[in-house]
Amino acid sequence: MILTVTLNTALDITYRVPALTPHASHRVTEVTERPGGKGLNVARVLAALGHDVTVAGFAGGDTGRSLHERLAEAPHLTDALTPVDGATRRTLAVVDSATGDTTQLNEPGPLISPAEWAAFLDSYEELTRRPGTAAVALCGSLPPGVPVGAYALLVRAARAAGVPVLLDTSGEPLRRGVAARPDMVKPNADELAELTGSHEPSRATRDARRRGAHAVIASLGAEGLLAVTPDGSWQAAPPVRVHGNPTGAGDSAVAGLLSALAEDLPWPDRLARAVALSAATVAAPVAGEFDRATYEDVLGRVTVRGDG
C-alpha cells in the first residue's frame, strides 16, 4: 500500500461556459466534480496504475461528504481522511468552451483546530507503521491552522517507521520539510529557485540535496526530469514535446516515482515512468487525467542519460 497525504484537500469543480465575461451572467453548460488537492491527484494516478492507495488528510462539511462519497466509488483507494468541523474548500475552474482557457477560483479552506491536527497525526502515525505501507507522499500546501513545520514532523515520523517518504510542496513548508531529510523531493523549477536562490537547475538541485533531501527530482516542464540521488544523477526527457494542458503533470510524475519505487525498480526506470506519465497527463483531454495510450507509447521512448 502507498499512502498519500493531502492536508489541503479540495472538491475540484469544473464549469464549462461559452465565454467568461466579467460582470455578466452565465449559464453553465457542464458541471464536473472530483476529489482534488495534490495528494488525491497522485492517489488517483496510482490507483489507475493498479496500486492500492490509502489517502490521508482532512474532510468536513457537505463538500467533505462529496469527497468521501466519490472516494468510496473509486477502485484501489482507501479513504482515511480525518473528519474536521469546517467545510472542505472548493476549487473552481471555469473553462471557456471557445478558447479552452481556464479561470481559477480557489476557496481558502477551513481552519484546522489543534485537536483535529492531533487526530490526523495519530492516524498518520498508525498508517505509516502498518506492515504493508511501501511509501508515503506528502503533497501540496498547508491549510490554515496547520503548523508551518508540519511536513518536517511527517517526514521524521515516516523515516522513524522505516517508510520511504517523498515531499512535494513549496515555500517555507518545503524549506522546513527538506531539513528533516526526506528520501525524495520533487520541486519544479520555480520551487527549486525559491528554495535555493539559484535559477540554474543543476546547481540548485545539488544545493537542495545539501539542505537535507536524499534525492532531488526536479521537474523541468517539457524538458523532463533532472534527478540527483545517492545512487547517481540522471536526466530523463520525453521523445517529443507533448502539447496540451500541463495541470496535474507534476502529480503524475510523483505517482510514477512512487509506484516504481514500490515495485523496486532502479532509478532510470522510475524516471522513465514519471516522464511518460507526465507527458500522458499533458496529452489527456481532461485536466489531471492521463492518457493510457500516450503513456504506453512514450514509456519505451524516454531518454535517460546519467552516471548512475
Add this chain to the structure above:
Amino acid sequence: MILTVTLNTALDITYRVPALTPHASHRVTEVTERPGGKGLNVARVLAALGHDVTVAGFAGGDTGRSLHERLAEAPHLTDALTPVDGATRRTLAVVDSATGDTTQLNEPGPLISPAEWAAFLDSYEELTRRPGTAAVALCGSLPPGVPVGAYALLVRAARAAGVPVLLDTSGEPLRRGVAARPDMVKPNADELAELTGSHEPSRATRDARRRGAHAVIASLGAEGLLAVTPDGSWQAAPPVRVHGNPTGAGDSAVAGLLSALAEDLPWPDRLARAVALSAATVAAPVAGEFDRATYEDVLGRVTVRGDG
C-alpha cells in the same frame, strides 16, 4: 401559514475576490452560502416579517443537504422540500471587492424525474389543503424534467383548495400559468412585454388581465408598481430613488404583497408594503436582504395613486 414554491431551488454561493481577471488564478477571500431560488428568497423576507412560511420544491445531493441544514436553522421557516436524486444546482456570484461588480455563474440544475414530480404534486396538494394555508407563491424558472405547463397545474390546484395564489415567473411557463387564472401575477417590464407583445405598461398590464390573471402587479423598477385588480387600479412609487443592488427587489415585492394579503390589508397598503420592501432590498448591503430601517422609513412615504 404562507406557502412558497421554488421548483428550481439553488445553493447561492458568493465569492469575494480582489478583481476578476479571465484566465488568471484567484484566491477567494470570502465565501458565503445561503438557500436560493426566487421562492426561497420570498420565504426569507416573509419570515423576517414574522410570518410562518412553508417552503416547497426540490432538494438533492450534498448541495441539497446544505439547503436542508440552513433552512432548519431559520426561524419561522418549515422545510417541505421534496427529495430528488440529482444534486441541487449552485448559483455562484463572484464579487469584485474593488468595484462591487458581480459576475454570475448559474448551474443548470438536476433533471427532475416523473416520479419526483408526482411526489412534489402530492406534497403540494396536501399543503394547499391544510386549514392554515393563507396564500401560495409560485416563483421562478422550471428545472429540466418539469413540464412547461407545471404552473397552470399548480394554480388550478391552489384555486381548487380555495387559497389565493401569486405567480412570478417568465416566458412560456408564465403564459401557460396566466391562462389558469391565478389571483395575482407580478411580472417586471420585460416579462410583461414578452407575455403581451406591448412595451406600454398600462396597456400590457390590462392585456395580461385579459389573458386570465385576476390582478396584475407590474414592477417598473425604480418607478414602483402598477397594479390592475378587480377592485381598481393603482400606481405606487417610492418617495425617492434608492441606490444600490436591485438583486432580490422583485422577490421582496412578492413577499410584501403576500404578507399584506395574509393580514387582510386593502390593495393600497399591500402595494405600499411591496414598494417599501423593494426599496429596502435595493438599499441593503447584502444582495437579497432588506434593510429594516429603510423599510420602516419608506413605508409611510410611499405614494399610492389610483381609482380603487
